[in-house]
Amino acid sequence: MKSSHGSDGNTIDGVPRRRIVLASMVGTTIEFYDFYIYATAAVSVFPHLFFPKGDPTTALLASLATFGLAFVARPVGSILFGHFGDRAGRKTTLVASLLLMGVATFAIGLLPTYSQVGLVAPALLAVMRFAQGLALGGEWSGAALLATETAAPGKRGWAAMWPQLGAPLGFLLANSLFVGLILMLGHSNVDPDPDGAFLTWGWRVPFLLSAVMVAIGLYVRLRILETPVFSRAVARGEKVKTPLAEVFRTSWRQLIIGTFVMLATYTLFYIVTTWALSFGTAKLPPDGAGLGFAYVDFLELQLIAVLFFAATLPVAGLLADRFGRRRTLLVVTAGIMVYGALFAPMLGSGNTSAGTMLLFLIIGMTLMGLTFGPMSAVLPELFPTNVRYTGSGISYNVSSILGAAVAPFIATWLATSFGVAWVGLYLFIAASLTFVAILVMRETRDASLDSADRVDLAR
Template structure:
């Protein structure tokens, strides 16, 4: 698309990279600080009257319930993002997430206000889910639609880095607090609140940075020509619902395993079942986030070199190999075993997360792309990561063995790999509004053969 301005200018690319990485890091820090606290303190502070085991399940369930509202956030952000622009939605979702996180930091516990405490906690978690549902689509489109075709994989990995960075920041902050304050009475009283209140400063920084970037050139061209779709969600499900389901299942294969760490299950298992030190476990999680960061960067490079689909399949193969050993390592290796398990998980996660932004952006038409990537990602999160910690805890309690959890992780990994095989690699396809017909055809292996041949010929 020749009319896109300055897609390859290094200064512009650096500015977009910085804005998307900083913004998504802050968003996911807010999201993960909740998940980390859910495994450590929320059961005791907000759900204790239900009894120890049920309280933990309820606490982990609130992590998952917010995912049910991510599709709604994705619907809203996708609708308005395809109509009023990508940048505006990025700013709105950032402020919404920050407000919810800060309010959790000042929320009274069950001992102070009774049943209102868990109800308010759940409502604020729902606000986080709405924000997270709208955040991802805008961030990845700002990155990918600004990038030249041969660098979309790397550009798409920029907002993906916000997830491991946000997890690193959340784990690091919690580890700092549990290290400075003994994870006992003082931490339960006020120490856990500090990481939530820090969000105020982060949101101000993110707001200023995101306001400074230019609108996506693809959306700017659509707006100039008046080519926005007035009901993008309706058009998406009318014409592309099989594609939405298949692409969502790809993310299921990643997010289920991912939420073993970010959702708090593996951390809580290491602390509660293997009696490892809380701060040491959180430090291990932070180290794993660093590995996840670099494997995500590597995946972006690989996606440009060998294609999105091939990179995903390599990552899913690695995931399938490690789902049983990770628990064996934690059970028998103590803290070094936990480090090894988290490194193995993080390497596979990066390879199945880094290329996601570019691939999703290339399979949906420009006029409904924000809706497509946002809704697909949210559905994948609900079907995969949403209740993965709670399901894993239930399987562990019902069977008394982590083998059941490993089987569950293997099943979702194979499901993601199968969905990957059903999609075609669309590396380099033009993203602008002049190529809607080409973008709307040939994304799955079930599309007419001639559509795929035509697409291949044009490239």
């Protein structure tokens, strides 16, 4: 028998739960795939083809700066898509964000290089990167709401875990494809051949293939219905004209808390992925300031480690439902703080072995899964229905500026100027700020998602 929420154990308003799960996960997988192929290319491709002037470190930093540009765009995307997500609905907005990401990523695969059009090339790359950021700014919160607003009672943490799986799955798809192309085309990151097949055309393949994935994602998302929680809020007349103004008027404390709750998660991930890749594959001293790993070898280590990220996400969802969001995240964040102290002993000797590097990455990715898993439940639970898309999106994406946009850039500068111990200290400080934010936040596990009149969840 169906409940008053229009659902039973296996369906929501007649739509199978497995279809909703797939729709929330497939979109985030595609969007994170698109995001990660750019992150990988920012280290291995763009410094050579779009920022070739000056010394290699300057080119890398310029490439990482455009990588960070998307994080500046993400809060703008959360405002734009959040407005329509809270006004027009979750489903329509999710389709639009997926289309924008697909078009921008496909276009990157067609861009001319610096040698062909000069400064127009990095300018166009920056525009497409900004568009990617706009799209992802609207994607994550919509997928999180699709999962949480259709979850079975007492299982929101588990339901919200599914869109989070898009992050490691997208990472695996993106990096596996790059590794395969590099091996097949004989590319060397240590001594790249500008006229070789990989830098001539091979790097474009992952970007162009995103069109196929977007088509699959659109097919899945067009077959779902609007969430019942949003539909009931509209029926009660709770929809507001300007969600942005409303969320700042009524939920500004939750915005601040949500932003800092996400800070350690973002900082951890982009240090362990983007910065670690650039540092691990940079030349050994005195010619460089890295660890001297072959590019493909390091990507293979990351691919192994990201399996631990994927494996711990379901564990995090179960823990958050069993013990609550605050208790789970406090323990994990304390673990991230301890992890920051491991940077110097594990990476600071200059002769880090592959085994030590793999262990370092596995610890980081395990902590990432445990901290990232509950977030798609925690942030939506902080906000009322009529501003939930906007509020959760702004918190998530403003945090991306503070914790992700600058993380690879700052970490590269710290490691080059002062050593890797300072990178660990940087992560420790970010985790400490998150720890305080979680202490201030009230427990959200039992918060209702079905009413605009909610208890203040910020102390």
